[in-house]
Amino acid sequence: MYYQVQEFYEENNPLEEVVNLCGELAVIDNFVYIHTLFGHFAAGIKFNRPGKSYHSVEKVDYKNLPKEIASILTLYSKAVDCKDFDKQSIFFNYHGGDFAIWFRPLIRYVKKIGQQSILRVQTFYPVELQDDLKKIANAQKVKANDELYFYL
DSSP: HHHHHHHHTTTTTSSSEEEEEEEEEHHHEEEHHHHIIIIIIIIOOOSSSSTTTOOTTTOOOGGGGEEEEHHHHHHHHHSSSSSGGSEEEEEETTEEEEEEEEEEEEEEEEETEEEEEEEEEEEEOOOOEEEEEHHHHHHOOOEETTTEEEEE
């Protein structure tokens, strides 16, 4: 998996994807890529980790995960009224599976700009745990396209 991340960035992909998410800068970088691959794709090598949910490779293009997340966030900004964005998480149905993306607000220093507030994507995982299932059980669904619905 390490080599998958290395290959992605060596193939002239930017070190981070930045999306305007309801007026906030959402940053998708190697942190979330590595965390998601190792924490939520590696079911076969993870043992004794009860309560972890794992991705089904058929639903998510893990080889282009940062771009996939950026696309989902861009569609969110277009489909959902931004007043419904809590700046913490987004729950959605993608290719028939329920997923969550979580954010962490950070301040970072950018050369020639100075301090910048961002929402860093922290994790992206399939919704399988009871707490998450309760959050979406009675949620309204907003259609972005035939393969993507957001839960509000």
